[in-house]
Amino acid sequence: TYVIARACVDVLDKACVDECPVDCIYEGARSLYIHPDECVDCGACEPVCPIEAVFYEDDLPDDQREHLAANRDFFAELGSPGGAAAVGRVGADASLVAALPPPE
Numbered sequence: 001t002y003v004i005a006r007a008c009v010d011v012l013d014k015a016c017v018d019e020c021p022v023d024c025i026y027e028g029a030r031s032l033y034i035h036p037d038e039c040v041d042c043g044a045c046e047p048v049c050p051i052e053a054v055f056y057e058d059d060l061p062d063d064q065r066e067h068l069a070a071n072r073d074f075f076a077e078l079g080s081p082g083g084a085a086a087v088g089r090v091g092a093d094a095s096l097v098a099a100l101p102p103p104e
């Protein structure tokens with residue numbers, strides 16, 4: 001799967017959302033999250049993020065590897081809705097992201 005990592009937090013550019021052919025990029029409160037089971041690894045989201053927040057899981061920098069689990073954790077309660085547009089903005093985050101310091 002592809003993973004949205006640290007740089008997205010409190011930025012949420014959302015250019016990636018428009019590129020995803022299966023609508024599997026979901027919006028939390030402080031970040032977006034890629035559904036690890038719905039993502040088909042097409043890779044379209046990775047180059048369009050202006051701040052390079054998207055990585056293939058094997059390419060995550062070592063200090064951001066925990067975001068792989070965070071992207072999965074985000075869906076613990078949502079399950080697999082099968083499309084982000086119908087879900088809309090979820091006012092919560094994975095615990096890893098929620099615990100990050102607020103923007104300056």
Ligand code: F3S
Nearest residue numbers: 008013014015016049
């Ligand atoms: Fe975030 Fe980049 Fe998408 S900032 S919302 S991963 S375009």
Ligand code: F3S
Nearest residue numbers: 020039040042043045
């Ligand atoms: Fe969508 Fe990116 Fe996966 S465009 S299918 S989330 S690689």
